[in-house]
Amino acid sequence: MRFFSIILVLAVLAPPLEGLDYEDDIMPILVKKCADCHSDASGKAKGGFKVDNPKHLLGRLQKNNLVVPGDWDASYLFITLYRPEGHEDAMPPKGKGERLTSEEVTLVQRWITEGAPILGERGERGSMPDVMEDKPEAPLPPQKPQEWSNREGKTMTATLVRVDGDVVLLRGTNGVVYRYPIENLSDESQALLPGK
Numbered sequence: 341m342r343f344f345s346i347i348l349v350l351a352v353l354a355p356p357l358e359g360l361d362y363e364d365d366i367m368p369i370l371v372k373k374c375a376d377c378h379s380d381a382s383g384k385a386k387g388g389f390k391v392d393n394p395k396h397l398l399g400r401l402q403k404n405n406l407v408v409p410g411d412w413d414a415s416y417l418f419i420t421l422y423r424p425e426g427h428e429d430a431m432p433p434k435g436k437g438e439r440l441t442s443e444e445v446t447l448v449q450r451w452i453t454e455g456a457p458i459l460g461e462r463g464e465r466g467s468m469p470d471v472m473e474d475k476p477e478a479p480l481p482p483q484k485p486q487e488w489s490n491r492e493g494k495t496m497t498a499t500l501v502r503v504d505g506d507v508v509l510l511r512g513t514n515g516v517v518y519r520y521p522i523e524n525l526s527d528e529s530q531a532l533l534p535g536k
Contacts, residue, residue, distance in 0.1 A: 362458040397457040412452040
């Protein structure tokens with residue numbers, strides 16, 4: 341949580357950066373630190389992610405929520421980068437390379453917020469929150485998957501991403517983030533939510 345708080349402070353206090361793009365601002369960072377496992381050059385594309393191929397990445401925008409333009413806290417790329425070292429889903433995995441610095445993670449966050457421009461194309465622009473800690477829609481610290489059920493008794497294994505007003509965002513084991521009305525969750529599942 342401390343690492344994430346540092347990122348948010350940097351994001352709020354830093355002067356706004358406009359015009360970030362993948363090729364000039366983000367790709368050099370990811371190539372330096374992630375290309376051993378995620379590049380055309382290495383012949384590996386773990387998770388189907390190639391950091392040195394902008395055209396490939398452009399085709400992956402919003403697919404499996406790897407990068408959701410304008411929505412950094414729903415983007416799997418950002419989530420895996422800000423997770424604390426040692427977390428089972430943090431990137432890079434333990435012993436597999438150098439972690440991005442908090443400044444580099446913040447740059448990735450801003451790039452996603454600006455619509456994740458790649459090859460001159462961008463998605464919908466998002467907005468940076470002023471303060472995250474006390475808002476219900478703030479992203480949560482990394483969670484472990486657990487069983488969730490609805491009022492009809494259907495269940496799924498998912499990880500809580502965040503609570504957004506009267507909707508909960510749950511990441512299924514397939515990596516897809518589902519928006520689900522809180523009122524439709526079973527009482528037991530509602531009790532799993534923060535502040536309940």
